[in-house]
Structure formats: C-alpha cells, structure tokens
Amino acid sequence: MSLSENLFYFLSFLAILSALMVVFSKNPIHSVLYLIIVFFTLTGQYILLNAQFLAVVNIIVYAGAIMVLFLFVIMFLNLKRETEPPAKSKILQFAAVISGGLLLLVIIASLRTLDPYKIQEGKIKGDIGLVENLGKILYNDFLLPFELASILFLAAMVGAVMLGKREGGERNF
Amino acid sequence: MDNKTLALLALLLPFIGFLINGLGFRRLPKPLVGLVAVAMPLASFIITLILFGKFQSGGSKSMTFIYANWIAIHDITISFSLLIDQLSLIMLSFVTGVGTLIHVYSAGYMGEDEGYGKFMAYLNLFMFSMLALIMGSNYMIMFIGWEGVGLCSFLLIGFWNKNRPYNAAAQKAFVMNRIGDLGLILGVFLIFIFFGTSEYKDIEAFVGAETNPYKVGAWQVVTITILLFVGAMGKSAQVPLYTWLPDAMAGPTPVSALIHAATMVTAGIYMVVRSNFLYSLAPATLDIVLVIALITALLAASIGIFQNDIKKVLAYSTVSQLGYMFMALGVASYTSGMFHVITHAFFKALLFLGAGSVIHALHHEQDIRNMGGLRKYMPITFITFLVATLAISGIPPFAGFFSKDEILMHLYQKSPVLWVLGVAGSAMTSFYMFRLFFLTFLGEFRGTEEQRHHLHESPISITLPLMILAVLSIGGGLIGIPEVFAKDANWLAKFTAPLFTTSQKLNPQLFNHAHLSHSTEYILMGVSVVVAIGSIIFAYIKFVANRTVPKPETEQQGIGKVLANKYYVDELYNTVFVKPILAFSRFLGESFEVFVDLIVEGFGQIVKGLGNAFRKLQTGSIGVYLFAIVIGAVIWIAFNLFIYK
Amino acid sequence: MPEIITKIPLEYYIILASILFCIGVIGVLTRKNALIIFMCVELMLNAVNMLFIAFSAYKGDAAGQVFVFFIMAVAAAEVAVGLAIIVMIYRNTRSVDIGQLNKIKY
Numbered sequence: 001m002s003l004s005e006n007l008f009y010f011l012s013f014l015a016i017l018s019a020l021m022v023v024f025s026k027n028p029i030h031s032v033l034y035l036i037i038v039f040f041t042l043t044g045q046y047i048l049l050n051a052q053f054l055a056v057v058n059i060i061v062y063a064g065a066i067m068v069l070f071l072f073v074i075m076f077l078n079l080k081r082e083t084e085p086p087a088k089s090k091i092l093q094f095a096a097v098i099s100g101g102l103l104l105l106v107i108i109a110s111l112r113t114l115d116p117y118k119i120q121e122g123k124i125k126g127d128i129g130l131v132e133n134l135g136k137i138l139y140n141d142f143l144l145p146f147e148l149a150s151i152l153f154l155a156a157m158v159g160a161v162m163l164g165k166r167e168g169g170e171r172n173f
Numbered sequence: 174m175d176n177k178t179l180a181l182l183a184l185l186l187p188f189i190g191f192l193i194n195g196l197g198f199r200r201l202p203k204p205l206v207g208l209v210a211v212a213m214p215l216a217s218f219i220i221t222l223i224l225f226g227k228f229q230s231g232g233s234k235s236m237t238f239i240y241a242n243w244i245a246i247h248d249i250t251i252s253f254s255l256l257i258d259q260l261s262l263i264m265l266s267f268v269t270g271v272g273t274l275i276h277v278y279s280a281g282y283m284g285e286d287e288g289y290g291k292f293m294a295y296l297n298l299f300m301f302s303m304l305a306l307i308m309g310s311n312y313m314i315m316f317i318g319w320e321g322v323g324l325c326s327f328l329l330i331g332f333w334n335k336n337r338p339y340n341a342a343a344q345k346a347f348v349m350n351r352i353g354d355l356g357l358i359l360g361v362f363l364i365f366i367f368f369g370t371s372e373y374k375d376i377e378a379f380v381g382a383e384t385n386p387y388k389v390g391a392w393q394v395v396t397i398t399i400l401l402f403v404g405a406m407g408k409s410a411q412v413p414l415y416t417w418l419p420d421a422m423a424g425p426t427p428v429s430a431l432i433h434a435a436t437m438v439t440a441g442i443y444m445v446v447r448s449n450f451l452y453s454l455a456p457a458t459l460d461i462v463l464v465i466a467l468i469t470a471l472l473a474a475s476i477g478i479f480q481n482d483i484k485k486v487l488a489y490s491t492v493s494q495l496g497y498m499f500m501a502l503g504v505a506s507y508t509s510g511m512f513h514v515i516t517h518a519f520f521k522a523l524l525f526l527g528a529g530s531v532i533h534a535l536h537h538e539q540d541i542r543n544m545g546g547l548r549k550y551m552p553i554t555f556i557t558f559l560v561a562t563l564a565i566s567g568i569p570p571f572a573g574f575f576s577k578d579e580i581l582m583h584l585y586q587k588s589p590v591l592w593v594l595g596v597a598g599s600a601m602t603s604f605y606m607f608r609l610f611f612l613t614f615l616g617e618f619r620g621t622e623e624q625r626h627h628l629h630e631s632p633i634s635i636t637l638p639l640m641i642l643a644v645l646s647i648g649g650g651l652i653g654i655p656e657v658f659a660k661d662a663n664w665l666a667k668f669t670a671p672l673f674t675t676s677q678k679l680n681p682q683l684f685n686h687a688h689l690s691h692s693t694e695y696i697l698m699g700v701s702v703v704v705a706i707g708s709i710i711f712a713y714i715k716f717v718a719n720r721t722v723p724k725p726e727t728e729q730q731g732i733g734k735v736l737a738n739k740y741y742v743d744e745l746y747n748t749v750f751v752k753p754i755l756a757f758s759r760f761l762g763e764s765f766e767v768f769v770d771l772i773v774e775g776f777g778q779i780v781k782g783l784g785n786a787f788r789k790l791q792t793g794s795i796g797v798y799l800f801a802i803v804i805g806a807v808i809w810i811a812f813n814l815f816i817y818k
Numbered sequence: 819m820p821e822i823i824t825k826i827p828l829e830y831y832i833i834l835a836s837i838l839f840c841i842g843v844i845g846v847l848t849r850k851n852a853l854i855i856f857m858c859v860e861l862m863l864n865a866v867n868m869l870f871i872a873f874s875a876y877k878g879d880a881a882g883q884v885f886v887f888f889i890m891a892v893a894a895a896e897v898a899v900g901l902a903i904i905v906m907i908y909r910n911t912r913s914v915d916i917g918q919l920n921k922i923k924y
Contacts, residue, residue, distance in 0.1 A: 028853055
C-alpha cells in the first residue's frame with residue numbers, strides 16, 4: 001500500500017467518524033467542531049486529487065468563514081447542551097436511520113448497474129486544479145454565471161441584513 | 174384596381190358600413206348614418222356593374238379569387254375565395270340594386286324610429302352576409318353567408334324587441350331556419366366526404382370528368398341533394414318549414430321587402446341553381462322538389478285569399494311565388510327559376526314597399542278592412558302598386574308575365590297536369606292580389622276620421638324607390654323574352670347557358686323535352702292570361718262593384734274558416750312537435766334530474782371527501798415533510814434504476 | 819496525473835460521498851435543532867462537492883471544479899441568509915426547535 005492509498009483510507013475513516021459525531025453529539029459546539037474536522041479531511045482528499053485551488057478555497061470558505069459564522073450564531077444565541085430541544089422519539093429516530101440507510105443502499109446498489117470506469121491515460125493532466133487553469137476556464141467559459149453569482153451575493157447580503165435587523169418597537173433580546 | 178380587389182371591396186364595403194353604424198350609432202348624427210348606410214350598398218352596386226362590364230368584355234370566363242387559406246386539415250383545404258361568374262353576377266346585380274333602393278326607402282321609413290342607426294347597421298350587415306352567400310366560391314363561404322342572413326333576419330324581425338309576439342316571431346324564424354340549416358350542413362359534410370372538396374368548380378369538374386363514379390341517380394348524390402334541399406326549404410319557406418315567413422312580417426316593412434321577399438328567401442333557389450350539376454344527377458330529388466314546390470305554391474296561395482293583414486297577404490304570396498321558382502327547378506329549368514327570382518325581386522319588393530308606404534300613411538294600420546279609397550290621397554303609391562299587382566298576376570307586358578309563363582311552359586312540357594295546377598295557383602294569385610289592391614285603393618275610405626285627416630303621400634325617399642322599382646317591374650321581363658316573340662331574344666338564357674353545360678352533359682334526358690309548337694305556346698299563354706284576367710274581374714265584381722268587405726278571420730265559416738286559420742298548420746306543429754317535446758322535457762326534468770344530480774353532486778362529494786382525507790397529510794411538521802422528501806427520493810431512484818430502466 | 823487515481827477506483831469515492839451524504843440525511847431527519855440540521859445540509863453539500871472533484875480528476879475535465887467553486891459561492895450566500903432566518907426564528911419563538919414550526923399546517 002502506497003502512502004496515498006493509506007492517506008485515502010485514513011481520511012475517509014476520519015471523515016465518516018466525524019460526520020457521525022456531527023449528527024450524534026449533544027452539544028452544538030461539538031457538532032461544529034466535528035464538522036470542521038470533516039471539512040479538513042475533505043480538503044485532504046482534494047489535495048490527493050490534485051485540486052489544490054479548491055482545497056485552499058475549502059479551508060478559507062467552509063472551515064474559515066462558514067463555520068465561524070455557525071459558531072458565532074451558536075454563541076450569540078447561547079445554545080448549550082441544556083437548551084437543546086428534546087430529542088425525537090426513538091421510533092422516529094429509528095425510522096430516520098432506516099430511511100437514510102435505505103437511501104444509501106439504493107445509491108450503492110445503483111453502482112452495480114454501472115460498468116467499472118476506465119481511466120483514459122494521457123488525457124488527464126496534473127495541472128487542471130491550479131489557479132491559472134481554473135481562472136482561464138472561469139473567465140472564458142463561465143463569465144456570465146460568474147457575474148450572476150455576484151448579483152446573487154448582493155441579494156443574499158441585502159436579505160441577511162433585512163432579516164437580521166431588529167424590528168422597531170420590539171425587544172426580544 | 175384589378176378584379177380581385179374590386180370583388181373583395183364589393184363584399185366588404187357593407188360590412189364597413191355595419192361597423193361604422195353599429196359602433197357609432199349613438200354618437201353619429203342621423204343624416205350621416207343614413208348617408209353611410211346607403212352609400213355602402215350603392216358602392217357595391219356600382220362595383221358590381223363594373224365587374225359585370227369587365228366580365229363580359231373579358232369573354233365571360235368565370236373568375237375565382239383566392240384571398241387566404243381558411244381551414245387546412247389533413248387533406249381538406251377550405252380557402253377564403255370568391256367566385257365571379259354568370260350566376261353570382263346576376264344575383265349580385267339585383268341584390269345590390271334592390272338592396273340600395275330599400276336602403277334609401279328605409280332612410281325615409283325608419284327615420285323617426287329611435288333605433289334608426291341600429292336598424293341601418295343591421296341592414297348593412299345583412300347585405301354583407303347576402304353578398305358572402307352569393308360570392309363565395311365554395312359551400313363553406315356560402316354557409317357563412319347563409320347563417321349570417323339568418324342571424325340578420327332574426328335581429329330584424331325582432332327589431333321592435335319590446336313587443337313580445339315580435340320576439341316570438343323572430344325566434345320561430347330562427348328555429349325553423351336552424352332545422353333547415355342542419356340539413357344544409359349535413360349535405361355539405363357529405364359533399365366533403367364524397368368529393369373531398371367544397372369548391373363549386375372542383376365538384377363540377379369532378380362530376381363532369383369521365384372518371385366520375387357517381388352516375389345519374391347515385392344514392393350519394395341523391396342524399397346530398399335532398400339534404401341541401403332541406404336547407405333550402407328552411408331558408409326559402411317551403412312546406413313544411415314555411416310557417417315562419419308569414420310571422421316574420423313582424424319586422425319593419427323594409428325588412429320584409431329586402432329580406433323576406435327579394436333576397437334572402439331566394440337563397441335556396443340560388444343554392445339549388447349553384448348545385449345544378451348535382452341536382453341534375455339526382456332526378457329523384459328533382460321530383461321531390463317539384464312536389465313540395467307545387468304543394469307550397471297552392472297551399473300558400475289558398476291561404477292568401479282569406480288574409481286581412483296587408484303584409485300577411487304579401488307574405489303568403491311570397492311563399493307561393495317561391496313555390497313557383499322551385500317548381501321551375503323541379504323540372505330542371507334552372508334559368509326560368511332564376512328569371513322568376515329576378516322579376517319577383519322587383520315586383521315583390523315594390524309591393525312590400527308600397528304596402529309600407531300605405532302603413533306609414535295610416536300610422537301602422539295593417540288591416541285592409543280599414544283601408545280603401547287611398548287612390549285619391551296617394552297617387553304615386555297607387556300607380557306603382559298597380560304595376561306590381563299586374564306584374565305578379567302575370568299580365569303582359571309586365572315582368573311577371575314573362576317569367577311565370579316560362580315556368581308554366583316548362584311545367585307543360587313535363588306534364589299538362591302540372592300546367593293546370595300551375596295556372597290554378599296563378600288564378601288564385603291574381604285574385605288575392607287584386608282583392609288586396611281593390612280593398613286598399615278603391616272604394617271609400619273605411620278607417621277612422623282621424624286617420625283620414627292625416628292621409629298623405631309619402632316623402633320622396635319613399636316614393637323614389639317605388640318609381641324605380643315600378644320601371645323595373647314593367648321592363649324587367651325584357652331580359653328573358655321567350656323564343657316565340659323574337660328569335661334569340663332570351664338574353665338571360667343565353668347568358669346563363671354556360672352554367673348548365675355540365676348538367677346537360679351528365680343527364681341529357683332531363684333537358685330533352687318534346688318541342689312545343691309556337692301555336693301551343695300561344696294557346697298556353699293566352700289561357701293563363703285569360704284566367705288571370707278572369708279572376709281580376711271576379712275580384713272587381715266582388716270587392717268594388719258589390720262593395721263586399723271581408724269578414725274578420727274569426728267569423729269565417731266552412732272552408733273559409735280553415736283557410737283563414739292557415740289550415741291549422743301552426744296548431745298542428747304545436748300539437749305534433751312542440752307539445753310532445755315540452756312534455757318530454759318536463760318528464761326528463763322531473764324524473765331524471767335526481768339521477769343527474771346524484772352523478773354531478775356525487776363527483777363533488779368524492780372530491781371533497783378525498784380533500785378532507787388528504788388534508789391530514791399537511792401536518793405542518795417539517796420533520797414529516799423531510800421524511801417525505803427522502804422516501805420520495807429513494808422511491809424515485811429505485812424506480813428509475815431498477816424498474817423503469 | 820495524480821497518483822491516487824491509479825490506486826483507488828472511482829467507485830470508492832462515490833461510495834464515500836454516498837456515505838457522507840446519507841449521514842447528512844440521517845442527521846436532518848433525526849435532529850430537531852435547526853442549526854444542526856443546517857450543518858447536516860452543509861455536510862451533504864460537501865459530499866456532493868467531493869464527488870464533483872473526484873469525477874473532475876478522473877475525467878481530466880476542469881469544468882467540474884469550476885462547478886464546485888460556484889457551489890461554494892452559493893453555499894456561502896445560503897448560509898448567510900439561512901443563519902439570519904434561524905436568528906429570526908429564535909427571536910420569535912425563543913427556540914431553535916423545528917418541531918415548533920408547525921404553523922403551516924392545514
């Protein structure tokens with residue numbers, strides 16, 4: 001087993017374990033921290049797959065910005081283990097796990113209907129995940145979606161501000 | 174302008190007039206309304222004359238103008254196209270000509286009515302529909318016009334719609350015409366089925382070709398022609414669908430003149446002549462036409478003898494004259510049928526307009542028992558009315574003589590019995606027409622003092638059309654002078670001959686009559702004229718010399734009572750058709766409504782119950798919705814991957 | 819060419835992504851805390867992202883990576899709005915329990 005293989009299995013194991021912990025830990029803060037671990041393992045997978053730019057972006061955007069936002073909200077609302085809403089009934093939880101497992105089963109089973117994927121050697125270059133290459137594609141082929149995304153951001157910003165604004169005459173905090 | 178544009182213009186101008194007056198009659202000043210309404214048919218008339226001239230100078234070739242593809246389904250195409258040939262030109266000339274005169278007359282007659290603008294708009298719409306009927310180059314365009322004139326007839330009969338019996342009369346006309354129209358449209362459908370087209374010229378070429386599978390007497394053609402004739406029965410008021418026409422006299426008099434005498438009711442004759450190549454293939458249908466026409470002519474004439482309403486008499490005479498036209502068609506003498514259509518348009522329009530002038534002067538008095546002696550007060554109306562009465566009675570040299578005699582002669586060629594019956598009808602015609610004339614214009618005035626005080630000759634806009642029509646009623650017969658008087662003088666027969674070449678080729682037997690010697694013809698003419706004069710004298714003795722005033726319809730005895738009640742046909746229809754249908758409807762309404770309600774409300778209840786049941790699914794709990802999403806996704810993926818594949 | 823794709827078949831990545839995705843689904847279904855549910859949604863998104871990158875690497879097509887870039891951008895906007903909504907809910911109900919949000923009932 002080569003180093004990269006070992007790394008893949010290790011990272012996969014860690015990702016699944018942390019993902020389960022995200023779901024099952026009682027304290028929301030712990031969930032956030034486990035989620036950050038998942039993101040880091042996924043970043044490791046990206047590096048293994050030669051997607052260096054996205055690996056960096058993943059760290060910055062998800063592990064950095066988004067999770068910090070989550071942490072901030074949790075602390076802002078002062079959510080603790082004690083304020084956690086009462087758990088769903090056992091039957092419902094069981095049903096949830098069953099249906100989730102069923103989904104997994106269906107997806108995995110559907111893999112069997114596919115032929116094994118053959119890599120076309122020579123067509124694959126090592127540098128597709130670099131900033132230069134992605135930038136060229138982004139600003140040539142995907143210029144319009146890129147610009148539209150900026151409008152989406154503007155709308156999201158306005159929306160977030162409007163929603164977060166305290167309504168006049170009412171003090172809920 | 175080329176012919177194509179001209180033809181379209183002739184058709185559309187009255188419609189434009191209708192739009193102007195119909196949309197703006199509340200705002201437009203009255204003189205403008207009259208001007209627009211009269212100018213449009215006049216323009217059509219002038220265009221018709223131009224087209225006529227171009228047609229003749231262009232070698233009398235029929236012209237088809239295709240303006241647009243109207244309906245194209247599968248292998249059936251119906252185009253919006255007009256046909257200009259001998260038949261449509263003749264019809265166009267007298268429809269637009271007489272139509273224009275009646276428009277002028279209406280401007281005077283209806284000028285005081287509050288619905289003046291609306292009335293003129295309807296008249297223009299009628300002109301448009303009638304022109305579409307005549308000019309269309311296929312049965313579908315004709316059907317549009319056919320329905321259009323039916324609609325206008327309905328609107329105009331019930332024009333004074335605050336009067337309930339008038340509305341009932343309008344509905345009667347409409348419903349009776351629907352029955353006929355059903356036959357017509359079925360006939361047109363069959364034409365589509367058997368010929369694959371509705372273009373007159375294509376069908377004519379089809380049956381005229383060597384490969385034509387439909388020989389003389391083919392059941393397909395017989396069915397088609399009978400169905401088409403059912404349509405003609407409704408529109409042209411033949412037995413058994415004639416009772417609407419006398420009731421249609423509820424409309425203003427110009428309407429009776431234009432629609433129910435001169436133009437619309439002759440649409441049936443036009444249609445049969447248009448389809449002559451089909452009718453010639455179906456001698457059986459022609460016999461049916463002949464029998465029905467004969468019954469109509471005699472029945473209506475006999476009813477006319479005992480009517481006291483001036484317009485009702487004219488209405489029954491119209492029905493009877495239409496019977497004569499169909500008799501001509503029944504013996505395959507299409508030209509003489511058309512000839513009588515034309516002359517009848519002149520003198521019957523004149524009679525109605527004259528009657529309108531009388532009614533106008535007497536302030537809506539229509540009972541001839543309250544008239545009399547109007548000769549002194551209304552000289553122009555008197556003279557023109559006399560001309561028309563002489564024309565309809567078939568006294569030479571007035572127009573009616575030539576056309577009626579041509580029909581009678583063709584009847585004689587078929588069978589002398591028919592001729593005798595025809596002459597009998599003709600005798601009745603001249604009797605009741607002169608009865609009407611003597612009671613109205615001669616003798617002493619029998620109305621109230623107040624009416625006598627107001628008696629006056631009508632204004633120029635009314636008398637001018639009367640005078641023009643009188644000239645036409647005198648000279649109109651000149652277009653078809655019979656062979657006996659002058660060789661090759663029958664312009665109409667020569668002009669229309671190309672229309673019937675296919676018919677003659679298909680069924681030469683039909684046109685192959687024993688030739689009548691000149692002396693026989695003279696005798697026939699002489700007899701019919703003598704009979705007519707005889708009945709005139711009889712009428713004179715009875716109503717002028719003896720000063721008999723007819724009894725009211727309710728006091729008639731014996732045969733007179735039956736005739737005055739119009740053979741109880743209306744009552745018969747009422748008992749045989751209307752009452753059973755009403756009873757049946759009531760029966761269904763009372764006994765089956767429960768079941769219908771059960772079905773209709775049952776569906777409502779089912780939907781309501783299901784809604785109530787499924788409403789429970791909307792728990793409002795996000796958790797449940799998420800479950801539904803996941804399970805739905807699982808099922809969808811499983812279905813797509815393993816089952817559907 | 820990255821070394822890993824010669825060693826690990828593409829199916830493994832698909833399975834890993836499916837497992838992460840289904841864990842996210844289970845989280846969404848079992849938990850009642852709106853924030854945790856939201857995090858599980860992010861987890862599902864990331865599973866899909868990884869799948870995209872795996873396909874991109876195995877096929878040598880950079881378009882998949884550009885797509886992931888867009889998903890990240892949209893996800894950032896989504897989180898901003900979503901968290902604002904959760905804060906809003908908390909203000910009104912003093913709770914982040916989605917069980918209480920059953921006002922859209924029939």
